Amino acid sequence: MKTFKLTLFLVGIFFLTSCSSIKVATDYDRKIDFTKYDSFAFYKPGIDAAEISDLDKKRILRAIERELVAKGMVKKTNPDLLVSIFTETTENVNIYQNNFGYGWGWNPYFWGPGGFNNVSTNVEGTLYIDLIDAEKNELVWQGLGTGILSLDMDKKIEKINEIVREILEKYPPERNQD
Secondary structure (H helix, E strand, O other): OHHHHHHHHHHHHHHHHHOOOEEEEEEEOOOOOHHHOOEEEEOHHHHHHOOOOHHHHHHHHHHHHHHHHHOOOEEOOOOOEEEEEEEEEEEEEEEEEEOOOOOOOOOOOOOOOOOEEEEEEEEEEEEEEEEEEOOOOEEEEEEEEEEEEOOOHHHHHHHHHHHHHHHHOOOOOOOOOO
16 A cells, blocks of 8 residues: 555656646856846847747747846847847657556556557747847857647747746846856
8 A cells, every 4th residue: 555655646746747837947157247238139140040930939039028128128229138049849759558457456467458558749849048248249148948839829829928938037147156
């Protein structure tokens, strides 16, 4: 009975951690004083190189602009920061096997009529947001967010907004000493 409870607990933990919708990471130059940046513009060459539809680019750029303006930054033609994006997608194939057979318990060598396989696929997208010092033309901050994408337009827009929001929650970074 203890083994069953432990197994149930571990399966529950696995599902809770695997259902996390967005994974975010950031990296930045620790020697930079980010309080000096108060304006931004989009870096067209970097955005043009992103291999996604123009509609999704517009959605991402609108979300980035909304988040940066909410942080008190201003969009200018002669900015402190240039914003660029990069995207990657990966198709994941998930196979779930149920090896339960007749009788009580589990036997990996016996496949009864209760055994089944379930195959599903999803597309995982990663969005990179790069902030470049416009004067020095150097990358100073990078955030990335990874999440499962949807083909449904409303869900896709919601997911894009959520990914951008969670990435930019990490900007500006807290002041650290090296």
